[in-house]
Amino acid sequence: MNVREVDVVVIGAGTVGENVADRARQGGLETVVVEEELVGGECSYWACMPSKALLRAGSALRAARAVGGAAEAVTGELDPRAVFRRRDRITHHRDDASQVDWLDGAGIGLLRGHARFVGPKRLVVTASDGSTTELVARHAVAVCTGSVPVLPDVPGLAELDPWTSRDATSASEAPPTLAVLGGGVVGCELATAYASLGSRVTLVARRGLLGGQEPFAVELVREGLEAAGVRVLTDTEVVDAHRAEKNAVLTLDDGTRILAEQVLVATGRVGRTRDLGLEELGLAAGDRIEVDDTMRVEGFDWLYAVGDVNGRAKLTHQGKYQARAAGDVIAARAAGRPVDDAPWGAHVATADHRTVPQVTFTDPEVASVGLTAAAAETAGVNVRVLDYDLSWLAGATVYADDYRGRARAVVDVDRGVLVGATFVGADVGELLQAATIAIVGEVPLDRLWHAVPAYPTLNEVWLRWLEEFGRPGTA
Ligand SMILES: Cc1cc2nc3c(=O)[nH]c(=O)nc-3n(C[C@H](O)[C@H](O)[C@H](O)COP(=O)(O)OP(=O)(O)OC[C@H]3O[C@@H](n4cnc5c(N)ncnc54)[C@H](O)[C@@H]3O)c2cc1C
Numbered sequence: 001m002n003v004r005e006v007d008v009v010v011i012g013a014g015t016v017g018e019n020v021a022d023r024a025r026q027g028g029l030e031t032v033v034v035e036e037e038l039v040g041g042e043c044s045y046w047a048c049m050p051s052k053a054l055l056r057a058g059s060a061l062r063a064a065r066a067v068g069g070a071a072e073a074v075t076g077e078l079d080p081r082a083v084f085r086r087r088d089r090i091t092h093h094r095d096d097a098s099q100v101d102w103l104d105g106a107g108i109g110l111l112r113g114h115a116r117f118v119g120p121k122r123l124v125v126t127a128s129d130g131s132t133t134e135l136v137a138r139h140a141v142a143v144c145t146g147s148v149p150v151l152p153d154v155p156g157l158a159e160l161d162p163w164t165s166r167d168a169t170s171a172s173e174a175p176p177t178l179a180v181l182g183g184g185v186v187g188c189e190l191a192t193a194y195a196s197l198g199s200r201v202t203l204v205a206r207r208g209l210l211g212g213q214e215p216f217a218v219e220l221v222r223e224g225l226e227a228a229g230v231r232v233l234t235d236t237e238v239v240d241a242h243r244a245e246k247n248a249v250l251t252l253d254d255g256t257r258i259l260a261e262q263v264l265v266a267t268g269r270v271g272r273t274r275d276l277g278l279e280e281l282g283l284a285a286g287d288r289i290e291v292d293d294t295m296r297v298e299g300f301d302w303l304y305a306v307g308d309v310n311g312r313a314k315l316t317h318q319g320k321y322q323a324r325a326a327g328d329v330i331a332a333r334a335a336g337r338p339v340d341d342a343p344w345g346a347h348v349a350t351a352d353h354r355t356v357p358q359v360t361f362t363d364p365e366v367a368s369v370g371l372t373a374a375a376a377e378t379a380g381v382n383v384r385v386l387d388y389d390l391s392w393l394a395g396a397t398v399y400a401d402d403y404r405g406r407a408r409a410v411v412d413v414d415r416g417v418l419v420g421a422t423f424v425g426a427d428v429g430e431l432l433q434a435a436t437i438a439i440v441g442e443v444p445l446d447r448l449w450h451a452v453p454a455y456p457t458l459n460e461v462w463l464r465w466l467e468e469f470g471r472p473g474t475a
């Protein structure tokens with residue numbers, strides 16, 4: 001077997017692995033990434049990019065229809081075939097050549113195949129032709145293997161061969177009827193996408209929708225789904241599944257039966273830890289690999305786990321943030337340079353704990369960062385909630401004829417800073433970064449009075465929040 005020794009081995013060339021490798025390489029380390037499928041990973045080909053491509057045409061059409069004058073120009077319906085073609089362009093027809101060129105240009109080695117630990121710092125990579133290479137890491141191995149969908153243990157469900165998010169994001173036509181299991185982000189976004197593409201969608205959620213979001217956001221998303229024709233069934237679950245001719249028949253716990261030609265399972269994801277040889281290191285394969293804030297696995301001075309596989313925040317931007325810290329700390333430790341691992345230091349992913357931004361691309365969109373009011377109260381914060389109806393803003397009046405949206409700020413009264421924010425409405429994703437900066441920077445509310453939002457934009461919600469909170473030192 002061919003044996004190769006390098007400074008750093010990164011397992012998985014998803015967005016996260018690419019970024020760990022890039023930072024380690026920039027830190028002067030010889031780095032190789034191992035990838036068994038496509039360089040670019042889930043986000044580029046089967047997750048963020050194709051799902052947002054499938055959603056965008058529907059949201060653009062709704063935006064035009066919501067503006068008098070533009071609405072009159074919309075004389076046709078959405079063209080699903082054109083939407084799928086645009087999705088294919090955006091996902092480069094699942095060809096990773098440009099990402100491979102990028103790796104090459106960055107000076108990062110690529111080994112195609114499946115990696116498995118055979119001992120500390122030692123891996124065997126098996127290529128698709130069966131040939132093997134042993135890789136030995138001088139300094140570090142970063143596991144960036146992502147996550148896989150969970151199939152609930154429902155009798156008959158596996159035999160239906162249901163769609164997972166991969167099938168739903170790579171399909172080339174919309175099924176006439178679609179049952180979506182799971183009311184998380186994947187379930188809500190893909191129900192929205194397929195409803196706009198012409199499917200009759202039923203969404204079944206074991207609990208409510210969008211766990212962890214503010215209740216008002218959940219309510220508005222539910223209303224939006226129902227307005228789009230989605231049948232939303234919450235607090236129930238499928239107890240039996242079988243096929244009867246062309247339809248899948250799903251039986252719920254209250255006896256309700258749902259018939260659908262296609263079933264999408266969106267009931268969560270777990271870290272991809274199986275078939276990695278973790279047991280060779282004394283670790284068990286499980287839902288995720290636990291790490292400290294520098295992404296290092298406890299009990300090891302050379303093993304890191306970054307991105308979805310560590311379960312800290314299964315989001316591309318958060319994984320890339322972890323990757324920058326991990327790649328830099330690997331380089332620092334290899335060179336014997338000081339490690340900056342105090343909270344908010346260069347080598348830690350402190351924001352994972354309480355300051356994770358997320359945009360859910362439903363109709364309406366939900367943009368959130370930090371703690372909800374309930375989470376802040378549970379954390380012992382002296383909370384004040386500031387709510388505002390976005391339709392009252394001049395910016396909303398201009399934006400659309402019947403803008404619907406709300407926003408909530410969660411204030412830590414004792415510290416006089418924001419700890420959470422949620423915006424719901426069309427295009428609110430673009431409002432999120434200001435809130436993230438205010439929370440991460442712990443900007444005092446009295447200073448925010450000097451951060452003047454431009455008129456007439458939706459950002460004026462910041463002024464309304466401040467007015468409601470009151471200005472210190474004034475009557
Ligand atoms: C439908 C959907 C939509 C999403 N939309 C968004 C969004 O809009 N915004 C957002 O921030 N997040 C979104 N996410 C989450 C986002 O996709 C993930 O957080 C992100 O892709 C994780 O990146 P990663 O690099 O950790 O894992 P991955 O992208 O999964 O990369 C892991 C890579 O490792 C490779 N690999 C695994 N095991 C081995 C092995 N043993 N040997 C060699 N290679 C291996 C895999 O082939 C893969 O390429 C979405 C997820 C889904 C499912």
Ligand SMILES: NC(=O)c1ccc[n+]([C@@H]2O[C@H](COP(=O)([O-])OP(=O)(O)OC[C@H]3O[C@@H](n4cnc5c(N)ncnc54)[C@H](O)[C@@H]3O)[C@@H](O)[C@H]2O)c1
Binds near residue numbers: 152182266
């Ligand atoms: N726009 C975005 O940022 C975006 C988009 C998609 C996915 N993601 C990320 O991908 C990850 C995975 O998303 P997800 O939606 O698959 O997982 P999730 O964990 O967010 O949601 C899964 C949902 O399925 C429900 N569920 C579990 N078992 C069930 C059953 N048997 N029947 C019915 N419902 C059941 C759960 O209660 C939960 O509401 C998330 O961490 C998410 O943040 C992000």
